[in-house]
Amino acid sequence: MSQWPLVGRADELRRLERLLRDPSRPGVVLAGPAGAGKTRLASACLELAEGAGAATARATATHSAAAVPFGALSALLPPSDQTGAAGSDRTELLRRLVEELVGRAGKRRLVLVVDDAHLLDDASATLVHRIVETRAAFVVAVIRSGEPAPDAVVALWKDDLLERMELTGLGADAVQQLIEAMVGGPVNGAAAAFLALRSEGNALFLRELILGALEQGALSEQEGIWCLTEQPTPSIRLVELVEDRVESLSPEERTVLEYLSFAEPLGAAELGTILAPDVAEQLESRGLVTSSLDGRRVQIRLAHPIYGDVLRSRIPALRSTKMARALAEVVEANGARRREDILRVASWRLTGGGGSPDLMLTAAVTARQIHDYPLAERLARFAQQAGGGFEADLLVAQLAALRGRGAEAEDRLDGLAATAATDDERFRIAMSRVDNAYVRLQPEAQLAILAAAEAAITDPELRDQISAYRSWFALAGQGPRACDVVVGGLIDRATGHALVIASIAAGVAFAQLGRIEAGLEISGKGEIAHQSLQTPLYWGPWLHRWIRCWLMSAAGDFEEAHAAALLGYEQALAEGSAEAQAWMAMSLSGVACERGRVRTAARYAQEGAALFRQFGQALGEFHCLMVLAQAYGLAGQAEAASEALRRIDAFPSPICADLARVKEAKGWATVAGGDLPGARVLFEEAFDVGNEIGDLIAAASALHSLARIGHAKEALDRIRTVGEQVEGELTAARVAHV
Incomplete structure (x- = not known):
């Protein structure tokens, strides 16, 4: 495509349009670095001028044409007049050339673009200056910032003859708009962030990056979202x-x-x-x-x-190896005191042939803590092969799970369990298996692992962690009310890992129960404990933000929930954490759906589902698909909603805590299909399940949905009863609406 969409330049276009409409303005200087999009903006200016009925012309200066008088403008001037002159003869020549050039426009105003005006020969520069000075035409002079230019060109802005507009790089939003315009669909936030970072908003570099990524297949559509599946060369x-x-x-x-x-x-x-x-x-x-x-x-x-x-x-590869070794030796000689120094040295040692298992293992743990899982796995595998022992073996298994290879992780953990020598080793293996089973929606396996761990482990602190995981099983198997019972006594005495794990389950349960203040308090307490952990959990610290967003949304604080989710999403992109991005995309989709912004909800739900699928985290993918089905249903897109439900039905039976929301999503998909009686049944079932397990927020939502399809009388008494049990303005607003 020779002419790309113009994005991110709305302010500049408005300024150009204002200048074009002002007969007292003889032109404008568009300045900026190479690739900033100056020429594209100048073309848009010509389009505006043509739309207003003006005549247009264009000239481009080059290094080669600079050696010829009037070389840049030769195509616009009569051949007989392209000669040099001096004194009064030169003045007369310039007057005649201006008349000849402007005369081409007839009675219309002429708009002349001079691209790369800093390369003009002196004669052409003087002619352009004369055109501006006499207001014979509207001149758009395009120059590259920081480059030398003829005096006559510099005088255009130095003497205030023309307004100078300095173009900077495209912002992140404009980059995303441009990519989506080119590929014809929504783009993963991480892909847009990567391309924005690599191009620094330079339109020329961005164009080549996108074209190259498309040609190489690195930028491709995955489940409705355009993603970078590999770093483009x-x-x-x-x-x-x-x-x-x-x-x-x-x-x-x-x-x-x-x-x-x-x-x-x-x-x-x-x-x-x-x-x-x-x-x-x-x-x-x-x-x-x-x-x-x-x-x-x-x-x-x-x-x-x-x-x-x-x-x-x-x-070349051999030179890379040599450079890596030299860099590692220099940084090690200077002490390698900072955390990033350890990662840099270990990465260079890896490229250069390897380092000690202790260095590689320490660096692998550090990489995992900053959520750079690909680097962490490479380092951990080297440490394992170099004799890193149990710690390296366990880390390799955990990273396989984190990177979406759950079956491989389970095989590795099974092998480790057979040789575990201490309570601590047995416990850490068991908890890694529990995490892996939970995200893969395997509650029966999770329960069996917990039971075996309880039978084998006697340490009270470790048993508290097992109890904390049991609260998750209670949430998944019986719902938020049962989870509240299990977690109640544990929250007060738990510390460290046990507190963090229990706070996650409690935060989700309280969000569903409508206990907003208690949920926010325990979530904050859990996040503080998470930040002080010496060894990482499977679950990243972003989970606490996800829970807080859920709580705020359940309370009706949509602005705060959206702001918190967006901040977390942007931080995830900046840190390159795809997992955090997935959880925050899920938050953004849920908040948007509650606000009725169904298109935005579907876009983020698609992104989150694709990412969770990539990681093999069925739990997260399932949650995103629930929002996707409901968003499409609310939008009246029956076919798309049915497809999301088909994908939901392909999973194992949903965990108990999700049942009410799944049924409500199916209800709205049924509404979109025109089956209101069927939707009524599903909304009634959603209320019954939510009320039974303690998901009161979902129960109230189901009754509100029932009222929205014409059954307000049947819903009124029940939603009032639910409203008396929960906190926040959202349910109160639903009660008032019914």
Whole structure:
């Protein structure tokens, strides 16, 4: 596609339209870095002008044409007039050329775009200046910021003849809009964030990244959402663009860029140990690297991420190995005192052939704690093969589960259980198996594992953790009211892991019971305990935010719930945590559905379902599909709602805590299909289940749905009774509406 959609430039377009309508304005200067989208915006300006009835013309300056007087404008001028002149003759020539050029427009106003005006030859620059000065036409002069330009061009804004508009990179929202316009569907937030980060909003780089990712199949549709299934490699066009910038560098300068592409940021001291320290300064003066202070350290980075992608892709494998070893040795020699130093050194050692099992295992644990599961698994597997023992074996199994390979994880954990030598080892294996079974919707397996662990373990603190997991089983098997009974005494005495695990179950149960204040209190308490854990849980800390969003939504605090979920979602994208992204997408979908914003709800539910499916987390996928079915049902999209329900029915029987919401979702899908009697039955069943198990928020929602399809009288007394038992404005509003 030669002409891409123009996004993220609404303000600039409004300014251009205002200037075009003002007869006293002779033009505008569009300035910005290479690839900022200046030419595309200038084209949009021409479209506006043509739509208003103006005549338009375009010229492009080039390095080669700069050697010829009037070379850039030659296609617009009569051949006989393209000659040089001096003194009064030159003044007369300019007057005649202006008349000739403007005369092409007849009685209409002429709008002239001059692309790359900083490359104009002096004669053309003087002519453009004369056109502006005499207001003979509206001139759009496109220039590259920071580049030298003829005096006559500089005078256009320096002497206030033209307004100068400085274009910056596209924002994240504009990047997402552009990708979605190009692929024709919703795009995963992580894919949009990655492309925004790599391009830094540069429209040219973004275009090439998207085209390259599509051609390579790295950007593809997964269950209705466009995702990056792998990191795209630089396209030929991107390589050409970057090589054009670096082709004149000395070997020493290119080597510095290669090291930075491999390991940025690097401290000035680290870089100076490997290479001559003044080379980085030369590169900074040329705009290829940047430096900044991080405490007392001077950190050096490439000026643009794309430079690193291209340069790194062109480093031979043997040279990469050598560079990795050199970097590891330098950082180790300087002490490697920071947490990120451990990860950097271990990663370089891995590339360079490996390091000690202790280093690799420590780094693997660190990578897991920051949710970089692919790196953590690579490091853990190396540690395992190098003799890392039980800790490495367990971590490899846990990471298999975290990365969606639940069956492999169970096989590994089974093997470990056969050789476990201590209560602590047996307990940690058992709890890893419980986590794996829970997310795979295998409650019977979970119960059997818990029973076996209770029979084998005597340590009181460990048994508290088992009891905490039992509260999850009570929630899944019997619902929130039963969970409340199990967790009641435990919450007061539990600490550490037991408190965190119990707080998650209690938070969900209280959200369903309508005990909003108690739920927020225990969720906050659990999050504080989670942050102080020395060893990570399977469940990330974002789960507490997900619960708080649920509680706030159940109370009717939709603005706060949305803001908290969106903040968590954006943090997940910034940290590269796909699992956190999935949970926050689920939150955003649920809040949007409650607010009646069904299109937004469906979009986030699709994204969350696709991510959870990728991880093999059936529980999360199931929850997202519930929202998806309800959103489509509320939107009247019967076929799409039925497809979501078909996927729900392919799972094992839903856990008890979800039954009421599943039935309500099926009810709205049935409404969309036109079967109101059938929907009435499903809403009644949803109320009965919710009321029985203690999911009072869902029970009230089901009765409200019943009223919305014409059965308010049947719902009124019951919803009033439920409303007396729960907190928050949402249920009160539903009661009032019925």
